[in-house]
Amino acid sequence: MSPTQLLSTSISSTSSAFLAAPIAFKARNQNVSMASKKPPICTCVAAPQEQKNVYTTQVSRNANIAKLQAGYLFPEVARRRNAHMLKYPDAKVISLGIGDTTEPIPEVITSAMSKRAEALSTLEGYSGYGNEQGEKPLRTAIASTFYGDLGIEEDDIFVSDGAKCDISRLQMVFGANVTMAVQDPSYPAYVDSSVIMGQTGQFQKDFEKYAYAMYMSDDNPRSIFEIPGAKEVAMETSSFSKYAGFTGVRLGWTVVPKQLLYSDGFPVAKDFNRVICTSFNGASNICQAGGLACLSPEGLKAMSEVIGFYKENTNIIMDTFNSLGFSVYGGKNAPYVWVHFPGQSSWDVFSEILEKTHVVTTPGSGFGPAGEGFVRVSAFGHRENVLEACRRFKQLYK
Template identity: 55%
Template sequence: MYQVQLSACTSIRPSVMLKPRMVQQSREVVQKEQRRVDHRTRVPRNENLEKLRNGYLFPEIAMREAEHLQKYPNFKLINLGIGDTTEPIPDIITSSMVEQAQALSTLEGYRGYGPEHGNKALRKAIADVVYKGLKVKDTEVFVSDGAQCDISRLQLLLGSNVTIAVQDPSFPAYIYSGVIIGQAGEFQEETGKYWNIEYMKCGPQNNLFPNLLTTSRTDVIFFCSPNNPTGHAASRNQLEQLVEFARKNGSIIIYDSAYAAYISDDNSPRSIFEIPGAREVAIEVSSFSKFAGFTGVRLGWTVVPEELLFANGFPVIKDFNRIVYTCFNGASSIAQAGGLACLSPEGLMAIRQVIDYYKENAKILIDTFELLGLKAYGGKNAPYIWVHFPGSRSWDVFDEILEKTHVVTVPGRGFGPGGEEYVRVSAFGHREIILEASKRLKNLYR
């Protein structure tokens, strides 16, 4: 590299001659650079990271999206892919965050580190409002910077010697965090699955719920309802089966309820703790991201019941408390002020209007796919629509929709082998964008 630069320099200014000492110094610089490039530490790479296959789903989609924009710079791209909220956070919530931020500039209002497990007022509000009547204590609530971060902390809590089960299809983070921590075993190219993970098929033939009669026993069961990506909210009867299955097998359920606020079906519980016996077998992870628009604010929580015990009788909550103290310095005080405002009567009313807006978007998209003769699931209790394209590869469908309509979706295969032949479509978006996407899809598939 340096030799090329030197020769270029002499060709531009031929009157400048390099002295032998300068040439020697340049050679030494080149040799030093080469040694720097070639140098390796003696630290081995985490072998579990080597087991990860392909890129993470959403960065791969972003790369294809960028390539498409470069190819079609004059077309307006519509993104119905990644599940990011789009509508402004209600003023009653942001004003609380502004007030908290301004207080930090005063001697009276300044606060440094807060409790790692969250401000007591917010923990109590989550217990009293979100889990009203379910006997969840504020001391069992751990406030965090989001559900996905808590999934990784829970994996650290559980360790590498446990076996895990996931819904198929499911949110990729459950699997990838399991791979990284060492729970997954080798990847099987022929099946698209990891050897040591139990994939619970959740297709239409099973009402988007696993057949527990054929599901092998594992230590941990990751379960999301309403499900991402299928949008299915498990019924009370289904969750009763799941809790009984976990109790019978001595398993722990990690229950992701991040989309619970979208449930409008009285037969679908918003929390696993509505099911008798769940406090002895379940941990619940949730978030302000999708129901309050906090995807950029970052705030979530995890509930660990006192009754939940390890095989040796040690309370799980004590170990998770240690994990939190060790790995986390607490959620932002500004974000927590916003979370507290979300759970006020006025905040809940304002948030409900935004959720209803997204659900109306979902109805528009469901009606569109049904008009086109395509079977669509979800959308009623969740902001996602799971669309079936029989006999097609999901990445091929993704590419066709992107190429011909300039609409971004998510290929179902990215959520596991059970997602083949499907794409996930997000209802997050401004109304005019949703209507335009509907128009483009009708033009493509009519």
């Protein structure tokens, strides 16, 4: 029995079930002294001076979280970038990793947020709790802008603080007893949030996210709801992050059509609504003002200019890798370029590129087994950085 086990098992819980916090305060010191009196049986134990501070609660760790094999992908990439910057303090590191927007938000959008913030200091302009589902004008504008003739209505739209957040709330809606299918490669939040909820096994769930619809330039559907019958089998999550540079502002939405029913005929939207009312209090009113400005005629024009800029970046990156003889995927309808390094490990290629060019990419294997052998290069960056990164790629792979 390790000292840690000794400490935790010798504490009994109190019977004061409704007074949560202060249990076991008294017992704590007694146990520490017990532990120091009794020499541990196992030899691989912490040094005695460390034992003094080891108090453990009786709460077991969530086994589902323990299953997660590694840190969430993007913080892990950031950790390696930071380590690299410590190793090479003078290097000009260029980040084409996580896919973070870099260009300023169009002024027509920020001024709407600024005005809303200022109005909050006035009696007329102040607002408190909003609807958990979002402000009606924004829901209406999202429905008409993105789903105009698809039969999606204002009350099918749930405004959120971003797609990643909604993915977890959707997992809460479905619970541990459904099983989850994801594409491979896949946005890691799909997989990780599913593991946390304890969902494993075979496909049962109709759930899809279209990426980056406003970046699409061919005839593929922008929304899953362009497919007839989709309202009865699908939901869709989207955000303003990559359209308007809202990665730090935080605003998104999820469409849960009222036609989507569980096997017993109960509407999924009613349960989603129950979960957001319980676990969310609506997106920030200031950010919602920004979202509404995004969907004004001037906002839409400004957003499409920013998107056009990133698409030019994408073309520069694709041309670079094509000219170096690499097979390149993606890039056409999304601001990411997948470069193939057959037979190599994604993390090895990631490390080599970082070490030799000081450019941060994302290892494809972080998105799933099918991503192995690829690195993903994000097209989000200032133009001079994208050009400089491409110069370094040409140097490395010439």
